[in-house]
Amino acid sequence: MTDASTPLIVGGPAPSDARPDADLLQGLNGPQREAVTYRGQALLIVAGAGSGKTSVLTRRIASLLRTREAYPSQILAITFTNKAAGEMRERVHQLIGQKADGMWISTFHSACVRILRREAEQFGFTKSFTIYDSGDSRALIKRLVKEHEGDSFGLTPAGTQSRISKLKNELADAESYARSANMSDPAERVFVEIFSSYQRELQRANAFDFDDLIAQTVYLFRAFPQVADVYRRRFRHILVDEYQDTNHAQYALIHELTRPVGSDAEPFSSGGMMIFEAEPTGDDAASLTVVGDSDQSIYAFRGADIRNISEFERDYPGAKVVLLEQNYRSTQNILSAANAVIANNFDRKDKKLWTDVGAGDPIIGFTGYSQHDEAQFVADEIESLHKKGLPYSGVAVFYRTNSQSRALEEIFIRSAVPYKIMGGTKFYERAEIKDALAYLIAVANPADGMAVRRILNRPRRGIGDVTETAIARYAAEHDITFRDALANSAQIGVGPKLQKAIDQLDAVLTEATAIMLPASGELAPSTSVTEGLTLLLNKSGYFDALRASKDPQDEARLENLDELVAVTREFARNNPEGTIIDFLTEVTLVADADDLDDASGSVSLMTLHTAKGLEYDAVFLTGVEEDLLPHRISANEPGGPQEERRLFYVGITRARKRLHVSLAMTRAQFGEVTVAMPSRFLQEIPADLIDWRQSPGDVNGRGGSQSRALNARGRRPGQPGGNRYGDDLVPLPKRAPADPSKFPNRIPAKVRDNGDMQLAAGDRIRHDDFGEGRVDAVTGEGAKRVAHVRFDTVGPKKLLVKIAPISKV
DNA sequence: GGGCGTGTTGTTTTT
């Protein structure tokens, strides 16, 4: 999180009579200062959105170093995303220079990988283990569900995967789960079987999934106290950002690291639950600083436990708590909206963000007829802001689900608005990229059978299911890996043609291994990754197959692979010592490495989850509709709607100066066009804060549907309104506001449906409110058909044919 | 073994 209001003071020597970190405190308010200078065992910084927490965290680190209370190597700072880690490293670097280099500033996952690589041999892995991303683990689970016939017990791959993930985040394994589960239920028995074979397969493949990275590190520390002590001795100051999003495993990891050195020298009763209360808090335990805001907890679905932060003081008796409430980011209007929305969550500590920069512009609201109409509004508005001097890079568009980006993209391309999608459809999830990486994995971690199976028939070699099974059987019989079985093609029992195909694959892999992992034991130069990858793609025939193909998409695939090769070059430049394993680790852990630099000059599009921790001058919150935000699926989950509200809150608080909320009355989801209702969250924003260019009431067929331009003019916020929802939001005051269907944020429970009423230019129609008129034209298709009607008394209007209260005359 | 057509299905957020 950047913080423009507290400029960094670089370089200048501190006044001689001041403390050595005095310059770091300049420009900080009282609580911020305290958060930087407090020294003690445990510190909780409750940091509201935009309260300068990154600034505080980086200065706290700089202060520890400047006062020589810590060496860089004694500091472990944990963030949630690689991007945040990079930013923090950068800012600490600005404050104190080179000395920052020995610190560990990384995500939970990267830190754990580093530890696990060092210690892998302790517990049955090798340091060249690979990491399964969610796609890899889903593929494996899918196979296992099939093998165990899980589907006949109602087990789906996706469901099984998410259950396993949840259990791992709770530090449960198949065995401990089986003890507590109802094992007389056959479905439970099968699930446990799948769970344990999944784990067995991972171990055999010398691989960890994302959840294992954390959980296995915890197990490692618990099983080998002397190993844990190494890290406890090393890390004297541990700082955790976004603490509200830690799950139980991450919490346990931090707890392990902050125990006193040697505290579990006596045999530790592993396998049971940890009993934190019994812990001594000796002087030699590392100091712990956590920063978080429970109002921004949006990862419960991934096991984040809000109690980790709300019960911090209980977990760490004597902990100091500092509250940062002053906001340096947004205008008061934006903060008032945010405060009002989040106040609807019960069971939270009251906290109000405030600022002294003034009210600022009103929030702009817009309701489109369709998602394209909404997108057009966003594009037009961005253009107009851009003309006023706001760079594209200062603008962000948020949405709840990735699929919403399509409509925006289409319109942005047509309107020539430069944009960049952050995090979306990931480069590394494309099939050809996964294939190429599987080749690399097959070399780097030959134990990983999944990777070898993946490339077995890519490009086509005529090796199908039957042959794959034959190889697997041979491997099992001779107790060798799938990869090694390829070297014995003659004994597998397949025809000469297939033998040749297998030999050829084996040869390519062997040749690449010689380049990337020289047997002599010397370290291969980091450029060997590029060399090896190119060799693999060329000699395997992968490139040739794509070039020979007449599928036009294959050209794009070739380009993508070229880009991957470019990524390896870049990697070699940045990591002169980097090995193929380092490259693979980076690629799986760093979702998209390229978004940090080249987002300049483009509007940023992203999901609300990705938006956390970022800020923009102008923000567009799109798709603010029931069933989308809050998402339909959240309705049945405990705490779901509240989490969705926090998501909305996170979105609002990303805006510095201008906030736009928008929705569409119809949305094509799933082939069908459905009529959408405004989100309940819109009603929670005080009406006088929103200036509706086109309110939901304008568009739902009752209350008029003037063009945006007409509506925009003469609309002023804060007109006297009769009730909280604001009659003044209805631009055409034609009717007593008592009619609930007139509330701008509501749609009558029963939505009118004209079905596929046929209308053509020239038809005369009657509208419930506008009287009779003549159809000029009909545009759009299906449920999105819009009739352009010239009414006899009120002039031209656009109406959504499907739901407008009209009939033919 | 692989290509093609048809049918079925699910449908959120991410390290």
Next chain:
DNA sequence: CAACACGCCC
């Protein structure tokens, strides 16, 4: 509207 599974045919 996807992506995917399945069955059919070469």
